[in-house]
Amino acid sequence: MKPLSDNELSAVLAAWRAPEPPTGLLEGVWARVDARPPAWYEGGWAFRFAVLCVGLLWLVALAAPNRAVAPHASDSLVVALARAGGGP
Amino acid sequence: MIARALAGDREAFARVVEHYQRPLYQFAYRLLGDASLAQDATQEAFARAWIKRASFRFRPGANYSTWLYRLARNSALDLLRKRREVPLEGIGRDRPDPGADAAAAAQLAELGARIEAAIAALPEEQRAAIALAEYENRSAREIAAILGCSTRAAESHLYRARQALRAELADLRA
Incomplete structure (x- = not known):
């Protein structure tokens, strides 16, 4: 069978009509917008920020002038910070 | 209206949605067949358009409606990836009632189903x-901007689709 020409194809395709959009589409849009977490929460930024803070605290503790020369393996960050601040 | 919507005016954006919802929904329907x-794809596209409105301002020379179509196509692609297959069995289910004449309506529905099935069989x-x-x-050129490809590639997609x-x-020739 001979294929359709460009004009014939356009005329045939025009016979297919897509349905109309449902009512209340906008409400669904706002529901999606409001349900989405804030931008700063996406991409693990809160977690990255927390890791950065912990890392910086460790650096502060390591650079502290009153820090013990040979730290014990059991030294926690809290103890290290307390020592840096002149504590026990 | 678009400028106000881009500036964060919810009422203006509601009017933008009202204006574009029909073409965007019908475009998504033609991609998804359901x-x-x-x-889902239309609402997601508009939601992304609202959330990412700031990024549109940094696209010099960009056309807002082209951007909306691009978002709709990306949303439809995400849904296709989730569902894997276009639900061809749903063809004809959502077609509007074309008129009171039952015989003519049935003929039109059959014709629409043939066209829809032929388009659904094409690559995305x-x-x-x-x-x-x-x-x-x-x-x-606009198709290229929406699909994110070169104009030459868009012409090639169009040519292949028309050929197929x-x-x-061919048997539907009037």
Whole structure:
């Protein structure tokens, strides 16, 4: 069978009509917008920020002038910070 | 209206949605072949348009409606990836009632189903290209911007789609 020409194809395709959009589409849009977490929460930024803070605290503790020369393996960050601040 | 919507005015954006919801929904329907998925894709596209409105301002020379179509196509692609297959069994289910004449309505529904099935059988890029060219009157350049490809590639998608449909629908010649 001979294929359709460009004009014939356009005329045939025009016979297919897509349905109309449902009512209340906008409400669904706002529901999606409001349900989405804030931008700063996406991409693990809160977690990255927390890791950065912990890392910086460790650096502060390591650079502290009153820090013990040979730290014990059991030294926690809290103890290290307390020592840096002149504590026990 | 678009400028106000981009500036964060919710009422202006509501009017933008009202203006574009019909073409965007019908474009999504032509890509997905399912009314429920088309609704999901359209709402997701508008939601992204609102959330990412700041990024649109940094696209010099960009056309807002082209950007919306691009978001709709990306949302439809995400849904296709989730569902894997276009639900062809749903063809004809959501078609509007074409009129009171039952015989003519049945004939039109059958014709629509043939066209829908032929378009659904095309690869996604060709399906999007033919839907944009034939039903949204978009140029090859605009299609390229929506699909994120070169104008030459868009023309190629369109050419291949037309070639396939010319042969597939040849028996529907008036």
